[in-house]
Amino acid sequence: MDILLEGIIIIVGNYGSGKTEISINLAANRKLAGIDVSVADLDLVNPYFRTREARKQLSELGIGVILPPDKYLQADLPILTPAVAGLIRKPSMLTILDVGGDKVGATVLAALADALDGKTYRMLQVINPFRPFTDTLKGCMKMKGEIEKASKMPISGIIGNANLIDETTADLIYEGYDFVLTVSLESGLPLEFITVPSRLSDEIDMKRFSCPVLKLHRQLVPPWEKAASL
Amino acid sequence: MGKILMKGNEAIGEAGIRAGCLNYFAYPITPQSEVAEYLSHRMPEVGGVFLQGESEVAVGYMIFGAAACGARVFTTSSSPGVSLMCEAISYIAGAQCPAVFVNIMRGGPGLGGILPSQADYFQATKGGGHGDYRMLVMAPASVQEAVEMVMTAFPLAEKYRNPVMILGDGLIGQMMEPVEFPEHLKSEPSNKDEWATNGMETRKSKKRNLVKSLFLDPVKLNENNLILKEKYERMKREEVRYEPYNTDSDYRILIVSYGTMSRVCKTAIDNLKAEGIDVGMIRPQTLFPFPEDAVFQAASKKSCRMALSIEMSMGQMVEDVERCVHGRCPVKWYGKCGGEVPTPEEIMDVVKSCLS
Structure with a gap:
């Protein structure tokens, strides 16, 4: 099952849910499928591990x-380049907006309201049930409400991104899938895709999933590890 | 409870709660602000208090006040913020109160930058504030170790009635790793009735407790300093922690490195081993007390030709390494400070150049 996303896709979620890793990998996946892709780094709240790293x-x-x-890339300032509005x-064919975490990170979207006015877009919430505050249905819905309120969108x-980074196992992926499926059913929001680390893709039974799967080639690594090739 | 994925800063906040500390005062600063943000959600859930001070100077004295009353208390900050707290740290040490300080270091001096650094080594281990005081300083290399060190810091602060500092570089605060919170590290209630100003009625005692760092009588001030000195000597005897790596091999180069820098070194050591070059490493987990004997023994190994202090600072720890090696072999420094973390390849090149 291929991921068929096109148009303007806005990636939101709580801190550390995996938005940037997904934005980078989704961009590469769709580009390799022959689609014209752009990514905008809208993370104004996180100081390290951003799209700019890749x-x-x-x-x-x-x-x-x-x-x-360039000169502001490492600045501790919320800089929104006008090029983002231009891109919108x-x-x-696929435009990915990688937004900062929580409601604080999503606030930037309100500043793009004019550019987004009249455009068709989809805003997708990344959920990792192994992160604090989104380990319950209630927590996920609270996060959803807060992000929607801050962004006014x-x-x-939903994108399921169950992982414990290097300690992710097949069982954990299955458990995470069941969780996001429940969130999808309870909220009525479609489950767009889930992620699986590329190193596990051979041992995981893909038939178990009723949604597409994005294989993640990890990009945001600490300095003692090497990023995978996309 | 199984493992969860946490950012270092969140895990440090949660570790404080799990250690039974329900008082957290802080002021936001990158790359540490997520501790405050996390605890602003979590402290109300567990009946604790998070108060943002008007500055780090204020926070330092809020910590002193709470500690003097016998409350388990901690704060987190980053380099420039810790500079502002140093006066209070000196007062807290002089008045013999327990408190935990976390420094998620960024590049300096001055405002510097927001990327990882280890340039507050001197500030943490040699002073920072005025007077003859020391802090017990622990340096985590992973998010899990940061959790364990924070949870351990509270009973240690109470054991010595002295500030304890967790010294992590920006990466420790910002990176994400799976963690769990060990039940066995939950701390016992403190011995505060013996010294804190927690109310004579509360502790059913007729003895007044007085917390102060002012001793106008020079004899008394000297006595207080001797008490402190004895505590620091005891820390040296009882609290040294370090991790040896590949020290069973016949290494010709010994690396001394701490925090996330040591993880880069480990990758370099593994890669060099695959090329047939053995390198040993001592990773200090406590920076004060420094693992003096471990470094001396490792540098004294017959095969060892050189010790290398590798740090994200311009040669601060190297002074301790030189002191501990006692001239057994030459000591060199390698490092960067500004936010760029040396890569495993750079470390491999440095080792090879030392061997050639």
Whole structure:
């Protein structure tokens, strides 16, 4: 089952839910499927481990990457480059907006309301049930409500990203899938896709899932590890 | 409870709660702010208090006040913020109160930058504030170790009635790793009735407890300093912690490195081993007390030709390494400070250049 997302896709979720890792991998996945893709780094709240960390790999694949100007890349300032609004007005076949965590991170979207006005977009909430505050249905719904309130935009789908990074196992993926499926059924939001670390993809029974699966090639690694090739 | 995925800063906050500390005062600063943000959600859930001070100076004295009353209390900050707290740390040490300080270091001096650094080694281990005081300083290399050190810090602070510092670089605060909170590290109630100003009625005692760092009589001040000195000597005897790595091999180079820098070194050591080059490492888990004997013994090994202090600072720990090696072999420094973390490949090149 392939991921068929197109148009403007806004990736939101709580801190550390995996938005950036998913944005980078989704961009690469769709680009390799022949779609024209751009990614904008809208994370104004996280100081480390942002889309900008993978800009070289993404550019090499021919993916457009919108970042703050170079001299501000490591600044502790909420800089929103006007290029983002430009990208929304003239989007690629798939345009991914990688937004910062929680309601605080999602607040930036309100600043893009004019650019988004009249555009068709989908806002997807990334859920990792092994993170604090989204380990229960109630927690996920609270996060959804807070992000929607801050961004003044509705969430229209879910991405399941169950993982414990290097300690992720097949059983944990199954447990996480069952959890996000429940969230999907209870909330009425479609489960767009789930993620599976590429190193586990051979041992996981993909038939168990009723949604597409995005294989994650980990990009956001600490300095003593190497990023996987996309 | 199984493992969950946490950012270092969140895990440090949760570890404070799990250690039974329900008083947290802080002021936000990158790359540490998530501790405050996390505890602003969590403290109300567990009946605890999070108060944001008007500055780090204020926070330092809020910590002193709470500690003097016998409350288990902690704060977190990053380098410039800790500089502002150093005066209070000196007062807390002088008045012999327990408190836990976490420094998630960023590059300095001055405002510096927001990326990882280990440039507050001197500040943490040699002073920072004024007077003859020391802090017990622990340096985690993983999020799990940060949890365990925070949970251990509270009983240690109470055992010595002295500030304890967790010294983590920015990566410790910002990276995500799976963690669990060990039940056995929950601490016992403190011995506060013996010294805290927690109310004579509360402790059913007729003895007044007085908490102070002012001793105008020079004899009394000297006596207080001797008491402190004895505590620091006891820390040196009882609290040294370190992790040896590949020290059973016949290494020619010995690395001394701590925190996340040591994880880069481990990758380099593993890669070098695959190329047939053995390198040993001592990773200090306590920076004060420094693992003096472990470094001396490791540098004294017959095969060892050189000790290398590898740090994200411009040669601060290397002074302790030189002191401990006692001239058994030459000591060199390698490091960067500004936010760039040296890569495993850089460390491998440094080791090879030392061997050539």
